[in-house]
Amino acid sequence: MLKVAGKLPVSVKLLYEGEEEIGSPGLTAWLPQNKERLACDLVLVSDTSMLGPGQPSIDYGLRGLTYCQVDLKGPAGDLHSGGFGGAVANPINVLAGLLAALKDENQRVTIPGFYDDVLDLDEQERANFGTLPEGSAEVLADSGAPATCGEAGFTTAQRLGARPSLDANGIWGGFSGTGAKTVLPAEAGMKVSMRLVPNQDPQTISDLFRAHLEKIVPETVKMTITDLHNGHPFLCPLSEPALQKAAQSLTEVFGKKCLFVRGGGSIPIVAEMARELKRPVVLMGFGLLSEQAHAPNEHFDLGNFHLGLKASLTYLRRLAD
């Protein structure tokens, strides 16, 4: 645009972030000290996904996150499962019991108070969800899972964007090599994360998680819980003009009406920027859920790369009008 038009239609400040995957600890600390330098009319972030190929969309909400590690210690060392099996607690079995107890048969999280602060959808948002695909077909196609599943009473799109979730991100203990080893292991552990929605507070949920596990863990093991990562959820009002102009730009460039989505992922710095700079944050991203984010072979569609550039320039022009 500088080469062709000689100048940009609006002033642009660029902020680069390289720590997003570990929760942006540096930027979070730096932000409040640099508010004047960052003074602006709006913040534009490009780190989200489109609803599908050829279907432009804007995430007007993001889920927050709290991420913990749970370690259990039973016997002093690994034991022979013949010599001790049936007479001492097995940390793997206990861990499985704890994890299984965190959801009920309706896939609702059982931690007392977990849903207390969840903001119910208002009429405008409910109507907006009606403009979106139900989501199951897209999730099945993008994930290759045999079936969808989730909290009873909600659509797939709502489960992803408007409802919190709880997932084990890793589990370990004992022998995992080829063949059989009859060990009763001394230790087992897991990583558990919860995606949070407005107005859940990550530290509050983390504390509830800890208190609940400490209540239900049996005395046959010693448990340690380590907080690894917290991030706030984010929500931009659908009526925000900067959001609407971004949608118009996407509609124009992609030739298809832009939809508004409650995103399932988390970008902790987005909530921090909204809070510190007190300006709208617009999420115009061009990824696809099928692009294997956080997995081997992560990639980015080149067509969306070029259309994304066009849409970003179009947005700058519309903002100047």
Added chain:
Amino acid sequence: MLKVAGKLPVSVKLLYEGEEEIGSPGLTAWLPQNKERLACDLVLVSDTSMLGPGQPSIDYGLRGLTYCQVDLKGPAGDLHSGGFGGAVANPINVLAGLLAALKDENQRVTIPGFYDDVLDLDEQERANFGTLPEGSAEVLADSGAPATCGEAGFTTAQRLGARPSLDANGIWGGFSGTGAKTVLPAEAGMKVSMRLVPNQDPQTISDLFRAHLEKIVPETVKMTITDLHNGHPFLCPLSEPALQKAAQSLTEVFGKKCLFVRGGGSIPIVAEMARELKRPVVLMGFGLLSEQAHAPNEHFDLGNFHLGLKASLTYLRRLAD
């Protein structure tokens, strides 16, 4: 004995086994073809533990074993837990649910039919258990576990020797490195073994395990169960003269009355030899449960090594009388 006395008091045939830890597949196949070569009055095996330091004991029973691997596959590849969390099943969460569902709150195995063939203790065995320590103090000391636990209604000694058990020997899935990775993994797996008691049949129990899991596994994952290892339980009548003479030998050499124990471990070839050779099998072993069998730093007490040699020679002399 050959050097000092010039001859052995009885004929001795030596049979060496190097595959015990993988269930003796070679010896099990070789045994029926070599019955004449192995013809004998009794079989003596030294692969068991004493009840404690200075306390000689004989395992007159052994638990059998069935050992399986359970693999779950959910999505086609690892997913971002923000993009999909709450809308597709997480194989780790599902696996934990399956494992947790295998025992109830009384630590009883919930597989239908699991206890059907368990031989109840008769009066003689019940009286014999009365001569033994209850077992909890020994298990706590040898394992370093914070507490004992097990099937309601049974002592620790009974839980170990006279009751079947179910343990996860390993579990894996997702991210287990340092820090946080927000992955919703494609796969998770576990190794599960069940120690069996007379008259449970390992293949029958393995089939019940498989059928039960296939019934309760949700359609949101694909499950594969692999049989890894089977072994029959073993029981020698307490009245067997060869057993009583072995106990007398141990009492004489250790200077303390030998006790009769239902061992918690499994030696599959013992049940095979009893069945094929139709002779009593006597288990005179000198290990200790504190010697970290199957764990780092496994060791063997030198005092018991020397007393064990003496007791074995004493037994040969008593058998000749």
